[in-house]
Amino acid sequence: MIRLNRRALVIALGSLTIGRRAAAERTRYLLDAAASSVAFRFSLNGLPQSGSMPVKQADVQIDTRNLANSRVDVWLDVARASTGLVFATQAMIGRDVLDAARFPFIRFRSRSVRLAPDGRLSGGAEIAGDLTLRDVTRPIALNAGLYRPPGSAPDDLRSLTVLLDGQISRSAFGAAGFADLVGDAVTLDIKAVIRAAE
Template identity: 55%
Template sequence: MPLLNRRDMLAAALLLSMLRPVAAAPVRYVLDQNRSEVGFSFDLAGTRLRGTMPVAHAEVLVDFSNLSRSSVDVTLDVAKARVSLPLARRTMLGPDILWAERFPEIRFVSARIRLGPDGRISDGAEIVGHMTIRDTTRPVTLRAALYRQPGSAPEDLDLLNIRLTGSISRRAFGASGRADIVRDRVNLDISATVRRAE
């Protein structure tokens, strides 16, 4: 059997590399602001108050060949937060809690994704990341779901819905004002629609 010379070996290596499946690059998605917001709720003197905060920016990378390598980066607009009780809103945005004037954004950046039992970013998936509120960054784990638009074809991935839910301790982020009447836990429900970037 003849030995391969260096040129033949290089040609064979090139051919093999071309035959291997090429891993698809992650797909970048950008925020549809009109269809995205954060819902939150907290207890004030025994009454459950609910509010919303707009998503100012979100960038999502979805790696369809390995969903656990996907990522999320979400920024919220603190000053535009709304809550049903105007007095509670003023206090919430003031220096003892969120201090919107000095810290106008809340940000969550994913570090890793734990897929659900079916290997998808839904039905039990979690996103572990870091949230920054005021000048404090802490690890946070949120339940995650990523879906196609209702009624869309299975191959239509141009528009996706993301939902992140969980709760945080406001004290852990230095937003501990009015602890006498406002409980520590704040529930989060982030809903965002993202479009495939062109």
């Protein structure tokens, strides 16, 4: 019994060391909020509509030696969401849909990264994680891309753009108001411009 406990302790300590090493190899990036946004598309009375929602904050950690070890944690500011129609915006942030007064943020936190066939985060990668909306958390998968600015050197990773896109069912998160007018599917296009922390 004692040997088993000691062995378990050694394994646990070893796992802790590996976890710390993995986290230490990630580079933390800061969000350029002015250059970052979330665009979304939905249908209103059968017609396509679009809107945007600012990124409130983002914790992006990228392991350039092992991209699958990277992490993303993005918070969206629900109260500042807007569409091209004033009445649609008011309905969207109101109690029957996003309820910004009670749930001011939408959060996406990654759990795993599946790289593209070429081993990179551009050209077909996927980030699986948890989306929390109206205090309901559900797993989702987003298509992902990570890009350097045009003309930058291959080893210059100081400034990067993260692109995430996917689709959600708003009713799955309890945001089902005005179902007779507004479609259930919402398409997300997240753009986060990030810069390596000094």
